[in-house]
Amino acid sequence: MTVSATDNKPALIRISRAGxxxxAHKVIDGMNLDIFPSEKVAxxxxxxxxxxxxxxxxMTxxxxxxxxxxxxxxxxxxxSMAGRKVPAGPAHLKAIRSHIGMVFQxxxxxxxMTALKNITLAPVTVLGMGKEEARQRAVELLGxxxxxxxxxxxxxxxxxxxKQRVAIARALALRPRILLFDEITSALDPETVGEVLEVLRRLAQRQDITMLLVTHQMHFAREVADRVVFMEHGKIIEDAAPGQIFGSPKQERTREFLKSVLQY
Amino acid sequence: MVDYLPAMLSGLKVTVLLTLGAMAVAFVAAFAAGMARLSRRAPVRGLALVYIELFRGTSALVQLFWVYFALPLVGIRFDAVTAGILVLGLNTGAYGAEVVRGALSAIPREQYQAAWALNLSPAQALWRVILPQAVIAMVPPAGNLAIELLKNTALVSLITLGDLTFQAQTLRAATLESGPVFALLLGIYFLLAQTMRFGFRRLENRLAHGQDYGGVR
Amino acid sequence: MIFDWGFAFSILPAFGQALVVTMQATLAGMALALVLGLVWAIARRSRNRLVAFCAGFLVEFIRSTPLLVQLYFLFYVLPLWGPRITPLETGILALGLHYSAYTAEVYRAGINGVARGQWEAALALNLGRAVTWRTVILPQAVVPILPALGNYLVALFKETPLLSAITLLELLHTAKLIGADTFRYLEPLSLVGALFLILSLMASTLTRKLEKACDRFRHG
Structure with missing residues (x-):
């Protein structure tokens, strides 16, 4: 899947001029980015x-x-409240967050809490799911x-x-449409990275989930992502299909960065 | 309100006198017992431990009553001010001893070894090397103890010593205006405590200025 | 020896009822301190700045003023506003209020000790604020601070003699009455001192054991 293939659908996430x-330090600097339903973006x-x-x-x-x-x-x-734009209140943010899940480094x-309780807590208290139903679903997810x-x-x-696989199951339990993965293999021992990536690989097949992954695993990004976004100093330098980014990047900075991380 | 002032002022004098006197006693007792706890001689350590546990294990008010009401029966008699300063000072000193001990044992071993290598005598090492470093760690808890001490001085009103609380009680009995009298009293203690906190914070800043352990941490 | 052991033993039973009163005041006061302290600690983290400031000021004020004066305030002023409460209830209220300022600080340390990631995970799971506090933060915050809370229980116990100042028949007041009746203060006051010493030494030992158990819980 390439960028052009999704062009005619409305964006699921639209980031405009974000700062x-x-x-005084600008971490995100005038960023524009559209992400379309079911895309997997690294x-x-x-x-x-x-x-x-x-x-x-x-994730707010x-x-x-x-x-x-x-x-x-x-x-x-x-x-909007009575026709005027006002800062979002807790209820609005809660509604927005219900579409989004996150897995942390x-x-x-x-x-x-046990693995099971970690997973059932949110469905029971946030979605109001019955305890038994939540438990069965958590058992499925753990499986x-x-x-x-x-x-x-x-x-x-x-x-x-x-732990990281339980965390993924926990995020999935709320059935989010968007899943955010923040360097989820960076804190792992090398021998356990593979099992987590395997779970991600399977998730990447699902059309009902849009994924954003921050990762240092370039080979993995190339394998599962539809799109790769290269960022520096809070700006997007290059945004293209993995084949292009890793094969023939247009920007000099992208090339330098990839050269430095792929060296060894 | 203005009519209360002379009585309250004389009470304030007693409270301040008691606080300062007991602080002096506590200072000496805390260092003596705190260092004795680290002594190489077991009897010295034991004696310090008995003092600390005795004063920390019983209540300050019970100690005060015991010294003021019970001790005279075995022939040892103190006037109320002396009894107050002594008991409150020794009580606070027992808590302070743990502060001193803790701060001294927190100094890295290497500091003792460095002093040893420079051929300083144990007394010189303690005075010149160890204490100046340890004192910084003692100041914040000492400040808290000093405020606890200030609060404990109110207990002497129960052995009929005319401190702030005692004067307030007298006023309350005379005027029956419990609310304003005790509100004023609480306010005065609060201001005294804040003044002490401010003083100890200044002391802490002054001592901490430019100090580090001169080594890898 | 001037200390009369026979007399000391003869007055021992009189302290039984007083010990019960002392224990009631200690346990009920601590229960109140545990609840109120938690309220202050949570209020101090409120997003509403006024609420946070008021809670902070209240804690500082209570900590900076003598328990005895607070006790008098409640004993003499509260009845003017209406509620009729017994000396025991006044004592429990004063002890609970006073020590809530200390437990609030302990709770605060415990809450600050919970990793930031726990708050973030709770937000990412869309757990509400109340659920986050109840199920995620507090269970983790409380275990490491149990020993510190135990120390304050002992400290509170040792302050119960102050309740004699509002006519409550606890240990010290009982000793004073016996002294006034018999003109012998040495034995009753020494007995009360010994009782406090024994009980607080026992409690301290328990607290130290608790500390070790909590350490094992955290690291194991």
């Missing part, structure tokens, strides 16, 4: 280029300083990530790869 500052670039911040903005973990982000045509940070599993036998394990009893 985010930490003091974000690459040097550290500090703003990739993770972009995901955190989409950070507040946007300027510009606009729309999810399915709905503005994220403003809502450091897992962020709840250490005092899908190959951890059917670890239902009652606490995070402290799991390996890094297993």
């Amino acid at each position: 985010k500052f930490y003091g 974000l690459i670039g040097p550290s500090g280029s703003g990739k993770s911040t972009l995901l955190r903005l989409l 973990l950070e507040k946007l300083d300027e510009g606009e982000i729309e999810i399915d045509g709905v503005s994220m940070w403003t809502e 450091s897992f962020n599993l709840f250490p005092h 899908e990530v190959g951890l059917g036998h670890k239902q009652n394990a606490y995070p402290g009893q799991l390996s890094g790869g297993e």
Whole structure:
């Protein structure tokens, strides 16, 4: 799938002139990016280029300083009240977030809950799902990530790869349309990276999920992404199909970056 | 409100006197017992431990009553001010001893070894090398203890010593205006405590200025 | 020896009822302190700046003023506003309020100790604020601070003699009455001191055990 193939569909995520500052430092600098339903987009670039911040903005973990982000045509940070645009309230943000899930670099599993409880907590309290239904669904999800036998394990009893697979199942339990993956293999021992990537590979086949991945695994990005976005200093330098980015990048900076990370 | 002032002022004097006097006693007791806890001699350590546990394990008010009401029966008699300063000072000193001990044992071993290598005597090492570093860590908890001490001085009103709280009680009995009298009293203690907190913070900043352990941390 | 052991033993039973009162005040006061302290700690993290400031000021104010004066305030002023409460209830209220300022600080440390990622994961899962506090943050914040809370329970216990100032018949007040009746203060006051010493040494030992258990929980 290429960029042009999705051109005629409306964008699921529309980022326009977005800016985010930490003091005087611009982490995201006038960014424009459209992401279409069921796309799998890999974000690459040097550290500090703003990739993770972009995901955190989409998850509403950070507040946007300027510009606009729309999810399915709905503005994220403003809502209209009595015909006027006002800053988004908690209910609006909650509604927006219901489309989005996130998996973190450091897992962020709840250490005092079993794998199963980690997964059922949100469906029960957020979606109001019945406990038994939530449990069955969590068992299914754990099975899908190959951890059917670890239902009652606490995070402290799991390996890094297993924790991250539970975290993926936990994010899936809310049936998000958009899934954000923030360097999810960076904190893993090398021998457990493969099992997590395998789960991602299968997820990437699903048409009902749009994925954004921040990753340093270039080969993996090339394999599963429909589109690769190269960022630096809070700006998009190049945005193209993986074949082009990795084969014959148009921008000098992209070439230099790829050369430096693919060297070894 | 203005009519209360002379009585409250005389009470304030007693409270301040008690606080400062007991702070001096506590300072000496805390260093003596804190360093004794780290002594090489077991009896010294034991004695310090008994003092600390005795004063931390019983209530300050019970100690005060015991010294003021019970001790005279075995022939040891203090006036109320002395009893107040002594008991509050020793009580706070027992908590302070743990602060001193903690700060001294937190100094890295290498500092002792460096002093040893420079051929300093143990006393010189303690005075010139260890204490100047340890004191910085003692100031914040000492500030908290000093405020606890200020609050504890109110207890002496129960052995009929004319401190702030005692004067306020007298006023309340005379005027029956409980609300304003005790509100004023709370306000005065709050201001005193804030003044002390401010003082200890200044001390902390001054001591901490430009200090580090002169090594890899 | 001037200390009369026979007399000391003869007055021992009189302290039974007083010990019950002391324990009631301690446990109920601590329960109140645990609840109120949590309220202050959460209010201090409120997104509403006024609420956060007021909670912070209240904690600082309570911590900077003597328990005895707070006790008097509640004892003499509260009845003017209407509610009739017993000395025991006044004592529990004062102890609970006073120590809530300390438990609030302990809770705060515990809450700050919970990793940021836990808040972020809760937000990403769209858990509401109340659910996040109840199911994610507090269960993790409380276990490491149990020993510190235990220390304040002991500290609160040792402050119960102050309730004698509002006529409550706890241990110290009982000792004073016996002293006034018999003109012997040495034995009853020494007994009360010894009781406090024994009980707080026992409690401290328990707290240290709890500390070790909590360490194991965290690292194991």
